[in-house]
Amino acid sequence: MIQVIATRQAPEALGPYSQAVVHGGLVYVSGQIPIDPKTGQLYSGSMAEQTRLILNNIASILAEAGTELNNALKVTVYLTDMNNFAEMNAEYAQHFSKNKPARACVQVARLPKDVNIEIDAIAAI
Numbered sequence: 001m002i003q004v005i006a007t008r009q010a011p012e013a014l015g016p017y018s019q020a021v022v023h024g025g026l027v028y029v030s031g032q033i034p035i036d037p038k039t040g041q042l043y044s045g046s047m048a049e050q051t052r053l054i055l056n057n058i059a060s061i062l063a064e065a066g067t068e069l070n071n072a073l074k075v076t077v078y079l080t081d082m083n084n085f086a087e088m089n090a091e092y093a094q095h096f097s098k099n100k101p102a103r104a105c106v107q108v109a110r111l112p113k114d115v116n117i118e119i120d121a122i123a124a125i
Contacts, residue, residue: 048087080116
């Protein structure tokens with residue numbers, strides 16, 4: 001059985017997909033870009049601030065599913081410029097104090113709404 005996760009504490013999906021789905025004790029969180037859930041607007045602050053906003057949004061989605069960031073198993077970070085890696089990574093490290101999930105970080109040519117970063121996650125319930 002698949003459970004769809006939706007919370008107003010994170011941005012609405014921008015297309016025909018869910019914020020997250022739960023199946024087999026795992027939560028699959030769709031890629032999140034730096035959108036402020038209160039305003040629905042893109043946030044264009046520093047890379048650290050964008051990373052923080054995205055991880056807070058992912059944390060809200062995971063909370064709705066009954067879990068938390070420290071139960072993340074796999075995270076993928078998509079950057080349009082790998083020169084932003086150090087700043088993203090410094091902020092990212094502050095959000096995973098207990099458990100450091102497996103992670104991939106890749107540079108991509110372009111992301112939705114021309115943002116510079118997108119992050120998705122898989123977590124255990």
